[in-house]
Structure formats: structure tokens, C-alpha cells
Amino acid sequence: MPSELSEGLQIQSLRVELGGRAVLADVNLCQETGTYACLLGESGSGKSTLLATIAGLIRPQQGKVSIHGQVVSKDKTFLPPERREIGMVFQDAALWPHMSILDNVLYPLRARRLAVEKSRAMALLERMAIPTAAARRRPHELSGGQQQRVAIARAIIAKPRIVLLDEPLSALDHGVRENLREFLHGLFAEEGITALHVTHDPGEAFYLGRRVGVLNGGHLEQWDTPERLYQQPASLVVARLGGSVRAIQVPVLESRDKEAVLQWEGQRWTVPAASELQSASQATLLLRPSDLELDEAPTAAPEAQVRHAHWHDGQYLLTLQASDGQEFLAYSRQGDLGPRRWQLRRGQGWCIPLQSSANH
Numbered sequence: 001m002p003s004e005l006s007e008g009l010q011i012q013s014l015r016v017e018l019g020g021r022a023v024l025a026d027v028n029l030c031q032e033t034g035t036y037a038c039l040l041g042e043s044g045s046g047k048s049t050l051l052a053t054i055a056g057l058i059r060p061q062q063g064k065v066s067i068h069g070q071v072v073s074k075d076k077t078f079l080p081p082e083r084r085e086i087g088m089v090f091q092d093a094a095l096w097p098h099m100s101i102l103d104n105v106l107y108p109l110r111a112r113r114l115a116v117e118k119s120r121a122m123a124l125l126e127r128m129a130i131p132t133a134a135a136r137r138r139p140h141e142l143s144g145g146q147q148q149r150v151a152i153a154r155a156i157i158a159k160p161r162i163v164l165l166d167e168p169l170s171a172l173d174h175g176v177r178e179n180l181r182e183f184l185h186g187l188f189a190e191e192g193i194t195a196l197h198v199t200h201d202p203g204e205a206f207y208l209g210r211r212v213g214v215l216n217g218g219h220l221e222q223w224d225t226p227e228r229l230y231q232q233p234a235s236l237v238v239a240r241l242g243g244s245v246r247a248i249q250v251p252v253l254e255s256r257d258k259e260a261v262l263q264w265e266g267q268r269w270t271v272p273a274a275s276e277l278q279s280a281s282q283a284t285l286l287l288r289p290s291d292l293e294l295d296e297a298p299t300a301a302p303e304a305q306v307r308h309a310h311w312h313d314g315q316y317l318l319t320l321q322a323s324d325g326q327e328f329l330a331y332s333r334q335g336d337l338g339p340r341r342w343q344l345r346r347g348q349g350w351c352i353p354l355q356s357s358a359n360h
């Protein structure tokens with residue numbers, strides 16, 4: 001079917017159990033062919049397990065995985081890794097130490113008995129900014145960043161259907177990491193490669209991913225564009241990845257098409273809201289510092305106490321405490337402690353069904 005052809009990766013109702021417990025539960029995602037996507041999540045959230053399951057290194061208990069429209073895992077169907085046409089890049093470049101750089105890059109072609117195209121390997125190394133003379137050298141003679149470029153060349157030489165990258169930049173110094181992420185972005189877009197990249201760095205995920213998935217305790221909390229993850233996070237865990245945020249518990253007077261009317265600090269506020277929010281329920285209002293207005297707040301606006309102020313990016317970042325004790329953050333030109341009037345900016349803030357997580 002044509003719609004299936006544009007699906008580089010599709011995962012449905014995936015469940016993986018390891019050591020007798022569910023490490024991934026009900027994971028669903030769909031990634032378009034030729035796009036770069038990232039997976040974010042804390043240590044132990046299941047990122048590596050998901051990559052290993054896609055690669056065929058782990059057999060799931062339930063669910064379906066398809067790559068470019070071909071089912072590689074479902075019920076009794078289970079294609080072994082070598083038949084999935086996948087390229088892999090790890091945190092450690094994991095090059096064969098006894099082989100030359102050129103032979104490392106050619107290795108997947110030889111292993112799969114494909115035509116050994118030395119000229120293509122040399123062109124790829126050149127594209128990776130590896131000097132021609134280095135092709136004969138051994139991996140240890142190259143810098144960490146260069147070795148990782150060679151590992152990327154090796155992962156894509158056999159034109160895999162998808163490239164899986166597990167923390168490929170984490171072991172590199174800051175400057176090298178930034179340089180390599182720009183390079184990855186350009187190269188993969190140019191070659192139209194479908195890639196899924198695991199990282200714990202939100203900046204890296206938002207830079208590279210057209211879609212970003214957030215795993216939390218084996219659940220995929222959201223699979224979305226970076227913009228929506230920031231503006232319409234499905235949970236507090238997702239919201240925190242986009243930067244400073246505070247969660248306020250408020251009653252919902254009314255929930256209607258994509259907005260909610262809330263009651264907080266003696267005022268009614270109309271705020272963008274998740275569609276599943278119910279009227280007459282309790283909600284979590286997610287507030288970023290830029291959602292509030294202090295300097296131009298009218299005299300009738302509610303008052304809060306500034307408990308802390310520090311200079312941040314050309315203005316003050318204030319921590320305020322509302323009269324009900326709940327804390328929020330706001331920017332201002334003034335950094336004085338004590339009472340300040342405040343209001344929510346029109347159309348700002350984001351309201352979701354009540355979250356149980358602590359407000360940090």
C-alpha cells in the first residue's frame with residue numbers, strides 16, 4: 001500500500017519483558033522514510049532496549065515492528081538482525097582495531113557478500129572529512145571524533161533501510177560533539193537516510209530530530225515534533241525536557257475545544273489545553289517563565305511574593321510564590337524581593353489532566 005511505503009519504521013503495541021518484568025509497554029510510533037528521529041529518556045527508561053528490539057537483538061513478547069513496510073517482528077515472524085538491513089552506531093565507535101580504516105568501512109559489504117566498492121568507501125570517507133591518507137591507518141591513530149565519523153560511514157555504506165544510533169555523540173568533547181551533530185544533520189538529510197538516534201540530551205534531540213520520542217519507565221509518553229513537545233507536552237516529564245517549567249494544580253471550570261477556563265488566585269484564566277481535559281476536574285497548569293507578564297501587569301492583577309531573583313540572559317528570572325503557596329517562575333526587568341503583581345499572557349501556558357509528579 002502506498003501509505004506503508006512512506007513508513008520507514010512502524011511500531012505497534014510493543015511489549016518487551018526482561019528478567020521477568022516489562023521494560024517496554026504498549027509502545028507505538030510511526031516514522032516517515034528518510035527522516036531523522038530521536039529518542040529521549042532518563043537512564044533505564046528503555047531507550048537501548050527499544051533500539052535492540054528494532055535491530056532484532058531482542059525478541060518482543062508482543063507487538064509488531066515493520067521497517068519500510070516489511071514486518072520484521074510480529075507473532076511467529078521474527079527476522080534475524082542480519083536480514084533487517086540495519087546500520088548501527090554506538091557510543092564507542094567500536095571499530096575493528098586490527099583493520100585499516102578503509103577495511104572497517106568496507107566490512108558490512110564483505111559480510112553481506114555485496115560488491116566491494118572501494119571508490120564509494122573512499123568518497124564516503126572524504127565526505128566524512130577523513131583525510132585520504134588516513135584510509136590505510138588503524139583506528140587508534142585517529143581522534144575520537146574521526147573514529148565516530150568512520151563508524152558512521154561503516155553504518156551507511158551498505159545503504160541500510162534504517163540507521164540506529166545509540167548515544168553516538170555522548171563520549172565526545174563538547175566542541176567535537178556540536179560539530180559532529182551538524183555534520184550528521186546535513187549528511188543524513190542529503191542522503192535521505194531514515195535514522196533513529198538515542199540520546200539523553202534534549203538539546204541534541206531537538207536539534208536533530210524531526211520527530212522526538214520521550215520514554216519514561218518503558219512508556220512512550222509522546223512522539224511528536226520538537227515544537228509540540230515544548231508547547232503541548234503530554235506530561236510534566238516531557239515539559240521539563242524543554243527547559244524551566246513549574247506545575248500548578250488548579251480547578252478546571254470548563255474545558256472546551258483546545259482551551260480551558262481555570263480558576264486560580266481569584267481570577268479566571270483561559271489557557272490552551274489538552275483535548276482530554278475534562279470540565280469540573282483538577283488539572284496541572286504547566287507554566288514557563290515566558291508565559292507570565294510582570295512588568296506591565298495591571299493594578300487589578302493578583303499579587304505574589306518574589307522569593308528569589310537571579311540575573312539570567314539579560315533579565316531577572318524570578319521565583320514567585322502565589323498566595324496559595326504554589327511556586328512559579330517569571331522574567332522581569334526588576335529583581336527586587338517582595339510583592340509583585342502578575343498575569344498570565346494571553347494564549348500562554350498549557351493545561352493537562354492532573355499529574356501526580358512533584359513540582360520540581
Ligand SMILES: Nc1ncnc2c1ncn2[C@@H]1O[C@H](COP(=O)(O)OP(=O)(O)OP(=O)(O)O)[C@@H](O)[C@H]1O
Pocket residue numbers: 018019023041042043044045046047048049050200
Ligand atoms: N538483560 C536484561 N535483563 C533484565 N533487565 C534488563 C536487561 N537489560 C536491561 N534491563 C533493564 O531494562 C531497563 C531499561 O534498560 P535500557 O538499557 O533499555 O535503558 P536506557 O534508557 O537505554 O538506559 P541508559 O540511558 O542508562 O542506557 C532498565 O531498568 C534495565 O535495568
